[in-house]
Amino acid sequence: MNRKLKNRIFGGIAYAAVLFCAAILFFLFGVIIWKGISAMSFDFIFIPAKNFGAEGGILYQILGSILLVITAAAISFPIAIGTAIFKSEYIKSGKWQNISNIFIYGLNGIPSIIFGIFGLIFFVNFLGTGISWFVGAIILAMTILPTITMSAYQSINSVPISYRESSAALGLDKWQVIIKVLLPQGFSGAITGLLIGLARAVGETAPIMFIATAFSGAGVPGSLLEPVSALPTHILALAQQATNPAALQNAWGASFVLVILVILFSTSALMVRVKYKNIAQR
16 A cells, blocks of 8 residues: 555545534534524523523523633633743753643543542531632632643743844843743733633533532622532533423523533634734734
8 A cells, every 4th residue: 555545545534533523513513502592582591590490591500600710710820821931931851841741731631520529528628618619710720720731831832942042132031031022922822721721611510510509599609608500510400300391491591501601702712812912923
């Protein structure tokens, strides 16, 4: 078998794999849109849930999900940027680079339920915080931290050496080089990692199920140590009432809104990434 034929076979397999994955994605989106859009109404979006979600809307679930995700992003983003800068600019040994990679990729590979169990044992039981949306945001921040860190690191590390050398030749010290050169160049990569992390965090159920959310009765929290309602746990609760047509319809509607939230977060992050990339190229 000659090389050209091998390349064609490999290319065909690669295209088939892409088409297969795309077909699954569009099928899932199609089913969610088809079944969920019929539940959409002004009342469904803007009134609280009733009867354990089988009636009413998902107002507090939307607010709870947004609160959790935005707080998780605010916690994880500066830590990820700092870690990426330290890894890129201060760790010069190949051995320590490998060790840092093991820790980051190892953290990224931990199942989300383990983060939830850690939060339950350490925060809820040991520290006695109780069910708290802020604790849930901390746990979500831990789950998306490796993704943001590696994306920011790859972006910062890809800045040409000549940029650093030229900045140093102009009299900038290391901290000024980081602030004025590396961060503007690497910020778009960090935003990309944040995009991926938010898309993951907004749909997470296991990390927050027992530490941050209430399945019913929770409204807008008045303090850091109160539970919230969230779309993933609300969908889980409704799915357990699958024999009730009204509850099942609301579950499809909540799933549709969750998908829309993922798209909105992703689109907003992409717009910010493009904006900062254009600024950095000027």
